[in-house]
Amino acid sequence: MEEKKQCKGCGGALPFVVGFVAAVIAGWVLFPGVLYSKQNQPIRFSHKVHQEQGMECASCHSFREDGSYAGLPNNEKCMECHADVVGSDPDELKYVEQYAKTGKEVPWLIYQSQPDNVLFSHKAHESFECKSCHLEVEKTDTPPVYYENRLSGYSKQTMKMWQCERCHAENGVSNACHVCHK
Amino acid sequence: MGLDRRGFVKFVVGGVAGTLFTPVIWQSLDDVSIWSQNWPWIPRLNKGEVKSTAALSKLCPAGCAVKVKTLGGLPYAAIGNTANPMSKGGVCPVCAGGAQLMYSPARVASPMKKVGEGKFEAIKWEDAEAMLVEKLTAVKGQEGKLAVISGDETGSANDVFSAFAAGMGSTGFYMMPGEMLTATKGVKLMGGNGQPGFDIAGADFVLMIGADALDSWGATVANQKAFAATRPTGGAATAQFVYAGPVLNNTASVSDKWVAVTPTGASAFALGLANLLIAAGAVSSAPDFADYKALAAKFTPEAVEAAAGVKAEVLKDLAAKLKAAKAPLVIAGASFGQGAGAVDFCAAASLNVLLGRVNVTGGMTVLPTAPKALAAAIGRESALDAGSFLSAVATGKATPAVLMVYEANPAFALPQAGEMAKSLGNIAFKVSFSTYMDETAAMADLILPAPHPYERFDDAMNPYGVAKPTYLAGKPVVKKPVADCKDPVDVLLAAAGKLGVSLGFETYADVIKAKASAVGADLDTLTAGGAWTSDGKGGNLSLGAAALAKVAPAAADPKTLAVAPVTRQAFGSGSLATPPANLLIVREDELTGKDLVVRMNAATAKAAGVTQGAKVKLTAGSGELKARISVNEGVAAGTVAVPMGFGRSAWDEFTKGKGDNVYKILTVSDEAGTGLKVWAGSTVTVAKG
Numbered sequence: 074m075e076e077k078k079q080c081k082g083c084g085g086a087l088p089f090v091v092g093f094v095a096a097v098i099a100g101w102v103l104f105p106g107v108l109y110s111k112q113n114q115p116i117r118f119s120h121k122v123h124q125e126q127g128m129e130c131a132s133c134h135s136f137r138e139d140g141s142y143a144g145l146p147n148n149e150k151c152m153e154c155h156a157d158v159v160g161s162d163p164d165e166l167k168y169v170e171q172y173a174k175t176g177k178e179v180p181w182l183i184y185q186s187q188p189d190n191v192l193f194s195h196k197a198h199e200s201f202e203c204k205s206c207h208l209e210v211e212k213t214d215t216p217p218v219y220y221e222n223r224l225s226g227y228s229k230q231t232m233k234m235w236q237c238e239r240c241h242a243e244n245g246v247s248n249a250c251h252v253c254h255k
Numbered sequence: 256m257g258l259d260r261r262g263f264v265k266f267v268v269g270g271v272a273g274t275l276f277t278p279v280i281w282q283s284l285d286d287v288s289i290w291s292q293n294w295p296w297i298p299r300l301n302k303g304e305v306k307s308t309a310a311l312s313k314l315c316p317a318g319c320a321v322k323v324k325t326l327g328g329l330p331y332a333a334i335g336n337t338a339n340p341m342s343k344g345g346v347c348p349v350c351a352g353g354a355q356l357m358y359s360p361a362r363v364a365s366p367m368k369k370v371g372e373g374k375f376e377a378i379k380w381e382d383a384e385a386m387l388v389e390k391l392t393a394v395k396g397q398e399g400k401l402a403v404i405s406g407d408e409t410g411s412a413n414d415v416f417s418a419f420a421a422g423m424g425s426t427g428f429y430m431m432p433g434e435m436l437t438a439t440k441g442v443k444l445m446g447g448n449g450q451p452g453f454d455i456a457g458a459d460f461v462l463m464i465g466a467d468a469l470d471s472w473g474a475t476v477a478n479q480k481a482f483a484a485t486r487p488t489g490g491a492a493t494a495q496f497v498y499a500g501p502v503l504n505n506t507a508s509v510s511d512k513w514v515a516v517t518p519t520g521a522s523a524f525a526l527g528l529a530n531l532l533i534a535a536g537a538v539s540s541a542p543d544f545a546d547y548k549a550l551a552a553k554f555t556p557e558a559v560e561a562a563a564g565v566k567a568e569v570l571k572d573l574a575a576k577l578k579a580a581k582a583p584l585v586i587a588g589a590s591f592g593q594g595a596g597a598v599d600f601c602a603a604a605s606l607n608v609l610l611g612r613v614n615v616t617g618g619m620t621v622l623p624t625a626p627k628a629l630a631a632a633i634g635r636e637s638a639l640d641a642g643s644f645l646s647a648v649a650t651g652k653a654t655p656a657v658l659m660v661y662e663a664n665p666a667f668a669l670p671q672a673g674e675m676a677k678s679l680g681n682i683a684f685k686v687s688f689s690t691y692m693d694e695t696a697a698m699a700d701l702i703l704p705a706p707h708p709y710e711r712f713d714d715a716m717n718p719y720g721v722a723k724p725t726y727l728a729g730k731p732v733v734k735k736p737v738a739d740c741k742d743p744v745d746v747l748l749a750a751a752g753k754l755g756v757s758l759g760f761e762t763y764a765d766v767i768k769a770k771a772s773a774v775g776a777d778l779d780t781l782t783a784g785g786a787w788t789s790d791g792k793g794g795n796l797s798l799g800a801a802a803l804a805k806v807a808p809a810a811a812d813p814k815t816l817a818v819a820p821v822t823r824q825a826f827g828s829g830s831l832a833t834p835p836a837n838l839l840i841v842r843e844d845e846l847t848g849k850d851l852v853v854r855m856n857a858a859t860a861k862a863a864g865v866t867q868g869a870k871v872k873l874t875a876g877s878g879e880l881k882a883r884i885s886v887n888e889g890v891a892a893g894t895v896a897v898p899m900g901f902g903r904s905a906w907d908e909f910t911k912g913k914g915d916n917v918y919k920i921l922t923v924s925d926e927a928g929t930g931l932k933v934w935a936g937s938t939v940t941v942a943k944g
Contacts, residue, residue, distance in 0.1 A: 085261075085262075086265075087262075088262040088263065088265040088269060089265040089266065089268060091266060092266035092268065092269025092271075092272075092273060093272050094269075094273065095269075095270060095273065096269070096270040096271070096273025096276075097274075099277070099279075100273070100276070100277020100278060100279045101277050101278070104277065104282075108283075108286075137304055137305075139305060141304070143304065144302075188289070188292065188293075189299060189300040190292070222286055224286035224287055224290050225286040225287075225289035225290050225293070226289075226290065226293055227289065233285075
């Protein structure tokens with residue numbers, strides 16, 4: 074009788090433990106795969122090749138005269154060098170044919186696009202290194218995979234408000250609403 | 256060992272508990288909250304570079320040199336352009352709303368053909384242009400069968416349209432009414448040739464007879480800047496401004512003095528001043544001075560009081576101030592920018608001649624005839640008026656088969672509007688080149704959408720009122736129009752090519768380039784917001800005594816009231832409905848709910864038997880206008896002041912169906928001596944209703 078009771082006790086906990094562990098594994102391992110869709114950039118842009126040409130980040134990602142950040146370069150900038158096909162890379166041909174010649178801007182996927190209700194000033198954060206917030210892409214030959222959150226529509230790398238607040242707090246910067254929400 | 260019910264429940268509970276230690280619930284809640292901020296109907300910000308690009312905004316009649324603020328290439332605001340010597344950074348209330356008007360729901364989205372009463376069908380440009388060529392082919396070489404009405408006073412487009420009409424064998428090029436048409440004819444009566452100008456900036460005493468110069472007359476922003484310059488902050492005014500007109504309007508309200516002059520009394524008032532000035536010793540070397548003096552002598556202060564309602568002491572005080580001023584200037588104009596006669600212009604303008612204030616700094620000038628971009632074009636001095644043309648259509652004297660309407664809205668903005676609209680209906684094929692679905696476009700058989708000023712090349716030669724020959728030009732601000740539109744001149748030039756009418760240009764941009772070259776202006780400087788000006792003067796003037804001999808005090812009918820339409824530039828123009836943003840400044844004594852409000856003073860209201868807030872009908876001929884009464888002492892005796900710009904039957908939800916259209920009760924008569932059509936002295940009967 075005593076042995077039977079002990080077995081019942083073990084059997085009673087086991088389903089709970091199995092369920093618990095299975096849920097933890099599913100939540101941490103499988104859920105992200107379900108939550109995010111994987112997408113590739115429309116053009117396989119090689120930061121590495123451009124850096125080897127002696128270009129710097131600011132050559133394409135520059136500030137405008139009024140201090141606002143231009144973000145990604147547009148066709149006008151790219152066509153300074155790529156109005157015609159340079160080299161034999163198939164993506165080079167794709168860019169020239171589909172975008173440069175048609176005047177259509179490349180729909181780049183932006184890893185850290187913020188919502189409209191956030192005003193992020195790159196000028197105010199100029200003293201930080203790009204990689205403090207952005208993916209380290211300068212040596213990549215193929216852009217990182219873009220993970221889009223199926224629910225929110227934003228990128229996996231989009232910085233959340235708590236991250237902004239923590240950095241502000243650590244650096245003694247105000248966390249008042251109006252600092253980011255105009 | 257199997258999984259019994261209890262075991263399954265434990266498994267599920269374990270699963271739920273485990274889930275709490277994963278991001279599944281917490282991240283999902285966070286993501287759902289973010290998702291809820293992104294409903295598809297919430298507008299998204301357009302991100303990109305903020306730029307400021309010079310443009311010529313011809314939404315107002317004079318045209319404003321503006322800077323268009325764009326974000327990522329899309330306009331979102333318009334501000335003044337400090338580089339422009341005329342506006343000096345100012346902008347009129349219509350052009351200030353230029354960006355909003357570019358996205359207006361009233362814009363014609365694509366070419367359309369009429370398929371039934373009030374029904375249109377969108378068609379392709381190639382089909383629309385083919386239809387235009389087909390209709391024009393049928394009238395080629397037949398005098399009187401093609402007519403063009405233009406509402407653009409300053410653009411080289413008029414050169415192209417008039418030259419095209421001539422090339423088609425027609426002389427039917429007509430302009431919508433305005434000060435320019437009347438004043439140019441007035442200058443002719445005074446022995447001159449050209450368009451008059453008025454140097455407000457250089458004057459120290461400005462008497463505006465009728466001309467609403469600080470709100471809606473002439474180059475309004477330049478006028479306002481000149482006025483403002485005489486009022487330094489904390490300092491004494493360096494010039495005096497007096498407004499003489501039937502209504503205490505915006506110009507009168509900021510002037511040093513308002514003199515209430517009845518709508519029909521402007522000429523008598525001006526000649527009364529001339530009489531007092533001559534009595535005070537004023538002489539002129541003009542050849543007709545003796546005749547003028549004899550004529551003016553008839554306009555004693557007592558006669559002026561009877562004809563214009565101005566008391567003798569007010570007239571004498573004003574004459575003394577004119578005489579004492581070092582640089583007096585008299586601006587002649589109709590109180591609502593149209594409808595007055597050339598003789599009325601002469602009467603007021605002759606004071607400048609009498610005071611020796613013609614072609615001098617701070618005086619009245621006569622601008623030399625502007626060069627034309629096309630040799631076959633009709634000059635401004637020879638343009639015919641659209642009102643007379645449509646009257647001729649009504650009586651069968653004119654029988655056009657094709658009418659092209661460019662930047663004009665004759666179905667709304669001509670006197671006796673109801674009858675004019677009927678006349679339009681008599682024309683078999685009407686083409687409207689219009690940016691917006693206005694009342695005329697709504698009657699057209701073919702609508703060819705024109706670009707908004709930020710989407711097109713355009714120019715402005717001598718906007719009415721400028722003291723010096725002036726030329727402005729602009730180029731597109733945006734890469735692509737928001738509507739499927741084409742420049743009307745480009746369309747016309749293409750049609751001309753197919754019809755075998757040689758005009759020598761392929762695009763409007765080429766025409767403007769040629770015009771700038773003919774003027775001697777640098778086009779790049781102009782399109783950057785600059786202005787070309789010159790000191791060219793157009794010769795001397797007489798006093799116009801022969802024409803003024805026709806002036807006779809109007810016989811007052813005690814059963815009627817004189818109509819004084821009241822303009823406010825913010826409310827748009829004949830060819831542009833009130834911009835939605837400006838509806839916010841419509842006062843309760845202009846529009847109450849959807850009722851138009853007309854004003855009259857207490858004595859007039861008492862005589863008419865109406866009281867504050869009463870509903871009335873104003874009737875003239877077959878035209879009737881419904882309104883409410885506001886008793887206000889800012890209106891001359893025997894006069895009813897009626898706001899202009901309301902009563903739209905087309906356009907958009909913001910302007911349609913609000914108030915009534917004053918043009919319906921303006922009646923046309925022939926001016927004695929000139930035969931010009933005038934309607935500044937329109938009268939109405941008032942009945943409760």
